[in-house]
Amino acid sequence: MWVISGIPSATVAAASRHGEGGDVPLRNHKHGWSDKYYSTVWLMAGYTRYEIYMTGTGSWNGMNLTRVLARTGRRYLAGPDQDFVLRPATGFTPPAVTRAGLYLHIPFCRSLCPYCPYDRIAYDADLAEPYAQAVLAELARYAGGEHKIQASSLYIGGGTPTTMLNQLGPMLKGFHELFDIAGEVALETTVGDITPAVVTRLRALDVDVLSLGVQSFDDRLLRAIGRIYSGEAAREAVSVAQAAGFQSLNVDLMFCLPGQTVPDFLRDLELVAQLGVDQVTCCPLFSFPYSTAGRSQGLPELRMPPPRGRRVMYHAMHAFLEGHGYRRVSVWGFKKGQGPRYSSVTRDEYVGLGAGAGSHIQGLSWFNTFCVPEYMAACAAGRSPVALSMAFTPAMERSFWLYWRLYDSSLDIGELRDHFRADAGKLWLLLAKARVLGMVREEAGRLWLTERGAFWIHLLQNEVALRAVDRIWGVCLHDPWPGEIRL
Numbered sequence: 445m446w447v448i449s450g451i452p453s454a455t456v457a458a459a460s461r462h463g464e465g466g467d468v469p470l471r472n473h474k475h476g477w478s479d480k481y482y483s484t485v486w487l488m489a490g491y492t493r494y495e496i497y498m499t500g501t502g503s504w505n506g507m508n509l510t511r512v513l514a515r516t517g518r519r520y521l522a523g524p525d526q527d528f529v530l531r532p533a534t535g536f537t538p539p540a541v542t543r544a545g546l547y548l549h550i551p552f553c554r555s556l557c558p559y560c561p562y563d564r565i566a567y568d569a570d571l572a573e574p575y576a577q578a579v580l581a582e583l584a585r586y587a588g589g590e591h592k593i594q595a596s597s598l599y600i601g602g603g604t605p606t607t608m609l610n611q612l613g614p615m616l617k618g619f620h621e622l623f624d625i626a627g628e629v630a631l632e633t634t635v636g637d638i639t640p641a642v643v644t645r646l647r648a649l650d651v652d653v654l655s656l657g658v659q660s661f662d663d664r665l666l667r668a669i670g671r672i673y674s675g676e677a678a679r680e681a682v683s684v685a686q687a688a689g690f691q692s693l694n695v696d697l698m699f700c701l702p703g704q705t706v707p708d709f710l711r712d713l714e715l716v717a718q719l720g721v722d723q724v725t726c727c728p729l730f731s732f733p734y735s736t737a738g739r740s741q742g743l744p745e746l747r748m749p750p751p752r753g754r755r756v757m758y759h760a761m762h763a764f765l766e767g768h769g770y771r772r773v774s775v776w777g778f779k780k781g782q783g784p785r786y787s788s789v790t791r792d793e794y795v796g797l798g799a800g801a802g803s804h805i806q807g808l809s810w811f812n813t814f815c816v817p818e819y820m821a822a823c824a825a826g827r828s829p830v831a832l833s834m835a836f837t838p839a840m841e842r843s844f845w846l847y848w849r850l851y852d853s854s855l856d857i858g859e860l861r862d863h864f865r866a867d868a869g870k871l872w873l874l875l876a877k878a879r880v881l882g883m884v885r886e887e888a889g890r891l892w893l894t895e896r897g898a899f900w901i902h903l904l905q906n907e908v909a910l911r912a913v914d915r916i917w918g919v920c921l922h923d924p925w926p927g928e929i930r931l
């Protein structure tokens with residue numbers, strides 16, 4: 445139980461049901477496809493037996509390989525003096541921000557999904573107003589310059605931001621007073637929160653892009669992961685959101701769900717295409733040791749769905765979506781048409797507000813306390829809500845930049861050269877290897893990941909992201925003001 449200061453005890457009790465209320469155990473993760481089928485599909489897709497072996501079967505499996513590759517790659521790019529350590533940041537003052545992407549974290553959900561690794565707690569109406577006040581107080585910590593701060597976009601994520609529909613207006617007003625937001629305002633929510641009245645309110649608040657967490661349209665799979673709506677309700681929610689006229693509607697799907705087959709996943713993708721959704725983001729189910737899913741499965745360490753299962757599904761997804769007019773816009777995301785691309789994570793420099801939000805500006809990363817009551821107490825008392833920070837060396841900064849550009853799945857060659865000016869030899873060698881291995885192709889001044897490259901990068905990013913998330917979230921979800929965390 446957290447030690448909380450300055451917040452009424454009923455509020456504290458409600459908020460400290462962190463990650464517990466509403467959780468149901470996940471069923472075991474099993475895949476029923478035969479190895480022969482995997483191998484045939486992948487050989488036909490042009491993958492070598494070596495790749496199939498190294499990412500799929502045997503005692504030296506894909507997770508081991510990607511772990512070694514991720515560590516070697518980080519050491520190669522970030523250099524021997526890398527110091528990826530988050531340290532306590534008492535009394536932290538943010539650096540002057542002149543331009544950034546913005547993120548706002550709303551930690552409330554009406555039901556807590558067992559597999560969810562994020563900083564979220566059961567919704568309590570009594571917490572909504574104090575949380576909004578805390579966000580406004582945190583915003584004030586960035587004020588003081590003569591001009592508004594240039595912001596590329598604002599992304600409101602969670603949790604489930606529509607739980608705070610009544611407070612979104614004042615919070616957005618606070619953001620617009622301080623920042624000149626050039627691009628889109630995007631917000632994510634879940635199926636159960638979508639009604640015609642809700643989407644009308646969101647449009648009235650000038651939300652441009654909506655992301656809807658559907659996960660699957662299959663009732664059996666939804667039940668298996670503890671989602672509390674039906675496939676029919678998900679289809680209805682997509683239609684309601686489309687009718688509201690957002691500039692873009694993204695649908696989140698998950699794959700490698702317990703008991704899901706390739707045809708099951710293809711049926712979900714077919715529905716997305718039939719419904720005319722313009723963007724779809726598909727992630728495999730991640731199991732984090734610290735989440736309920738991790739605990740209920742007794743995972744001794746990070747364990748993802750088996751790489752060979754992910755590989756078959758990744759290829760099926762790629763082939764299906766590209767065949768239906770979607771283009772890859774990130775390692776996980778595919779888009780059709782011209783609306784703004786929906787992405788929560790791929791900004792160079794960003795400022796995050798709210799409990800558990802992370803920021804990265806001018807070689808410095810920091811994280812707010814993940815504990816909602818502590819976050820509110822700190823902001824209400826005029827104290828910094830920042831719990832941890834980490835300074836980047838120029839080489840660490842370069843590798844961090846490259847990591848996110850690879851996530852985008854394409855990058856400007858001129859920008860790449862600029863960033864690696866001090867390390868041109870390393871860059872040249874890396875690119876030469878990537879070309880020989882068929883991971884990248886060059887077109888119109890940009891490098892694009894090929895499907896093979898995207899698959900390998902997705903494996904590497906799983907490893908890096910899951911390791912970082914597991915270390916940071918695993919500690920911060922239980923300790924509001926942690927000590928050092930070595931990544």
Ligand SMILES: C[S@@+](CC[C@H](N)C(=O)[O-])C[C@H]1O[C@@H](n2cnc3c(N)ncnc32)[C@H](O)[C@@H]1O
Nearest residue numbers: 559560602603604633634657696727728729730
């Ligand atoms: C944090 S949720 C926020 C949106 C909303 N609360 C919802 O659940 O629909 C954003 C997305 O994260 C993804 N997600 C959450 N937990 C995940 C996990 N363990 N593995 C893979 N994706 C996950 C889901 O696709 C979800 O739509």
Ligand code: SF4
Nearest residue numbers: 553556557560602603
């Ligand atoms: S997946 Fe979405 S609704 Fe479920 S607990 Fe996580 S943030 Fe909340």
